[in-house]
Amino acid sequence: MSDQTRIAADRRTEFGKGAARRVRRADKVPAVLYGHGTPPLHLSLPGHDTMMALKQANAVLTLEVDSEEHLALVKDVQRDPIKRFIEHVDMIIIRKGEKVQVDVPVHLEGEAAPETLVSMDYSELTVETDATTIPEAFTVSIEGMESGTQVLAGQVDLPAGVELVTDPEALVVNVTQAISEEALEAELAEAEAEVGIEQDESESDVGTPAVGDGAPAGADSSGADSNDES
Known part of the structure; x- marks a missing residue:
């Protein structure tokens, strides 16, 4: 500090x-x-x-x-x-030499393995430390961490003289597998099917009416009225 x-x-x-x-x-x-x-x-x-x-x-x-x-x-x-x-x-x-309880931020450094997601359940840890030497932050390296890796509060490195107050089993960092776009779309479609949502038909599927559709049977397709002839 x-x-x-x-x-x-x-x-x-x-x-x-x-x-x-x-x-x-x-x-x-x-x-x-x-x-x-x-x-x-x-x-x-x-x-x-x-x-x-x-x-x-x-x-x-x-x-x-x-x-x-x-x-x-x-x-x-x-x-x-x-x-x-x-x-x-x-x-x-x-007073110099006395202990205090404070919340100290947790900072992540590095990058986890490709196609993973990193989440933090605890962005701060409560610790007891000397009042005049309070750490500015605790650093956790996630460099290369694979899916399934977890970091608990008790696994975070603390400086000498700093005691953890937060539950040592508290989950601080959790690394999970990133979901692909195809898998996400499949999950969305499955969820929509479960609640009875149907996909809308595209305009190309509906099509456009053919010429003369809906005209009375026997009508002149040229549209000209025979009475108009001179």
Whole structure:
């Protein structure tokens, strides 16, 4: 894990939706810091620095508040559902040497064998680790994996000192045989037949009426009326 990001934070003395909007208009982010039996500390964080720091999962920040420093782990980030800007950040106080439980992303690298499909049932693993050395991600190589290969949570390599909390039998990666286009079409046709859906006839099968079809018997095929002769 990289060194903790240092951020200068200001105390907030106004609360509520209106106060939060004023903080965001000043290009800052409302936040709260709590934990270890201390009263919640309401803060405003610089917008750009906070956005950059939160690009990493489980960001650990060194907050400079007045003349004090607080080591904080980001636990929850609330974003606007449309514009995706940061609305609020929840953080907990941590101490060097203590253990915390966090969700760490799982990244896949490489390519499985041809004509296979790779699915992930778990994109994150919950682990217990030192608060100041949280892994950024766990990497699983799927290079050359054949159909039928599975990777369980307990088979993912973890750094020393990191303990798995997720069920070791949980399925993380599953490699299956890719279905061919012909097999897919056959399955679709079979499914349609089971529910009584018939294929529509193409226009070429229906055909076009022949000339004179539907005309009364004995009618002049030339279409001329004998009374029109001069």
